[in-house]
Amino acid sequence: MNLLSQFQQIFADNPKGFATITGIKQDGTLIATTPAGAVVLLEGNVDIGKNVFYDRVTNKVLEEAPNVTFTEYGV
Numbered sequence: 001m002n003l004l005s006q007f008q009q010i011f012a013d014n015p016k017g018f019a020t021i022t023g024i025k026q027d028g029t030l031i032a033t034t035p036a037g038a039v040v041l042l043e044g045n046v047d048i049g050k051n052v053f054y055d056r057v058t059n060k061v062l063e064e065a066p067n068v069t070f071t072e073y074g075v
Contacts, residue, residue, distance in 0.1 A: 001020050005007060005050050014055060014057075015055070015056040015057065016053050016054065016055065016056065016062065017034060017040070017053070017054050017056045018034065018050070018051065018052070018053055018054075018056075018065055019034045019035075019040055019052055019054060020032060020040070020049070020051050020052075021042075021046050021047065021049065021050050021051075021052060022031055022039075022048065023048060023066070024048065025041075029041050029042070029043065030043070030044055030061070030065035032043040032052065033053070035070045036058060040054070040059065041048065041059060042054050042059050042060065043058075043059050043060045043061065043063075044060060044061025046061055046064065050063055050064055050065075051064065051065040051066065051067060051068070053065050065067060
């Protein structure tokens with residue numbers, strides 16, 4: 001019995017990211033851009049122009065995300 005493994009399963013921190021698919025490489029890797037402007041390479045099967053949620057550890061697409069508009073307001 002591995003207590004650390006059980007603890008990690010119960011309290012797993014699965015950080016999700018949000019990105020827009022901007023291209024597909026010849027090997028099938030998705031090219032995506034985050035709202036901050038960073039480019040990430042993802043694994044999955046999504047059309048160009050779609051928004052996705054992805055696992056920031058494995059870079060795998062989790063699901064398609066809704067179309068949202070990000071707006072930044074100064075304080």
